[in-house]
Amino acid sequence: MEQTLVIIKPDGVRRRLVGRIIQRFEDKNLTIKEMYQGVLTEAIAQEHYAHLKDKPFFPNLVNYMTSGPVVFLLLEGKEAITLVRQMLGATNVLQAIPGTIRGDFADSTTENIVHASDCQENATIEIQRFFR
């Protein structure tokens, strides 16, 4: 079993997509180990996206991520990290294919509804960051 960290981003909460997104993970037989709603501080958003700090869209990304409540999910399942990334769809809005969460709901590369850990190392760090 593997654990991964998902964030339903502020646009996902604002657009009232929380239930439908969680439904998809449950439909795929992933277990919700822990879950809560909260607001990212600017400092935590900057830390979470530190790998992008030199990108031109970084200030915009931090503003967006701190613009309202988000929902944190600690999901567990077989190959959960790779599986959940597949379920999210590509980062680029035009490459997120229908059937994925981003492919079905996102109309922007920045405001793209969901985050999920992209590898074991980051899953460990992100679970620690938001659940420990």
Ligand code: IDP
């Ligand atoms: P990921 O969320 O699919 O892992 P990352 O490259 O880690 O993608 O980027 C983190 C977040 O930064 C994305 O989910 C998106 O919100 C935003 N982002 C990434 N690339 C771009 C871009 O080219 N333009 C605008 N926003 C972007």
Ligand code: MG
């Ligand atoms: Mg990423």
